[in-house]
Amino acid sequence: MKNRLQLFFGFLIIAAIIVWSGVFSSASTTDTNLQIYFLNVGQGDSEYIKMPNGQDILIDGGPDSSVLGELGRVMNFGDRHIDLVILTHPHADHLTGLIEVVNRYEIGEVWQTGVEYPSSVYDAWKNLLQEKGIEDKFVSAGAEKQLDEVKLFVLYPLSNLKNQTIDNLNNSSIISELSYNKFSALFLGDAETQSQTQILNKVKPVTVVKISHHGSQNGLNENFFEILRPAIAVIEVGAKNTFGHPSSSTITFLRSLAAQIYRTDQNGTIKISSNGMDWWVE
Numbered sequence: 062m063k064n065r066l067q068l069f070f071g072f073l074i075i076a077a078i079i080v081w082s083g084v085f086s087s088a089s090t091t092d093t094n095l096q097i098y099f100l101n102v103g104q105g106d107s108e109y110i111k112m113p114n115g116q117d118i119l120i121d122g123g124p125d126s127s128v129l130g131e132l133g134r135v136m137n138f139g140d141r142h143i144d145l146v147i148l149t150h151p152h153a154d155h156l157t158g159l160i161e162v163v164n165r166y167e168i169g170e171v172w173q174t175g176v177e178y179p180s181s182v183y184d185a186w187k188n189l190l191q192e193k194g195i196e197d198k199f200v201s202a203g204a205e206k207q208l209d210e211v212k213l214f215v216l217y218p219l220s221n222l223k224n225q226t227i228d229n230l231n232n233s234s235i236i237s238e239l240s241y242n243k244f245s246a247l248f249l250g251d252a253e254t255q256s257q258t259q260i261l262n263k264v265k266p267v268t269v270v271k272i273s274h275h276g277s278q279n280g281l282n283e284n285f286f287e288i289l290r291p292a293i294a295v296i297e298v299g300a301k302n303t304f305g306h307p308s309s310s311t312i313t314f315l316r317s318l319a320a321q322i323y324r325t326d327q328n329g330t331i332k333i334s335s336n337g338m339d340w341w342v343e
Contacts, residue, residue: 095111095113095241095337096110097111099323099331102122102158102297104302106155106251107297108120108271112209113210113211114210116144119143121155121159121250122158123157126158126161129161129162142168148186148235149250150176151173151178151230152230156182163190172198172204173199174221174235175223176222176223178230200215200235201215201218214240216260217234217252229255234251234273236260244335245268246333251273267291268291268335270289270294272294272311272315275296275307276306277306278310292340293320295324295325298326321342323342331343
């Protein structure tokens, strides 16, 4: 009798695992909307984007390994492949987590600028890409990737920065835009006002903008944002950080544009979905 009860309860446990695995798998694989996750990685940046056709992009990886836990929550169970990884610029709060990602996931290709920057983390990153034989592209304005109905294109830097030295590394950041029918999202990395000024004639109103440099004052060019007029502004920033991010002036100006403001330090990971016409936030 005891053995039968053990077998019965064992069967129930196995059945429950199978059922709930199916539920979670189904929930993550049947969503055919564009999904953008602004990951809560502390004082750093990381965005995971899932296309309606299943292809995916990771922009930056945050300051440590916390990106792995975040990816585990938003990617399909058992999925170990990321089609495209973008390093906006090689500051550690954008790069360190990508090293962890490349060590644990199969990467289709990498986009970066190739800018010169003396850093042991950056050296480790370049060596790792070479060791793993990952396709590595040095991109600038005009680079683009079509992902079924979704298009990703680079607006900045304006020229190839491979092996070049930049006084302010933030202004080497890749600025990219994602376009899906009537929905669009702009990712600014840490590009400061100087970079934004250079592409004033290239931008248009967008649905979502990832605010530059964790909401610091030097990451917001008012003329630039007057053109963008985003419906949603997302600030990726660490709770109780020592830099005073985000700046109160940044928050005040975004409110003046009637933008909905979301912050990872207050809201955690932020998911924005779109069917190409409408959009919603979770």
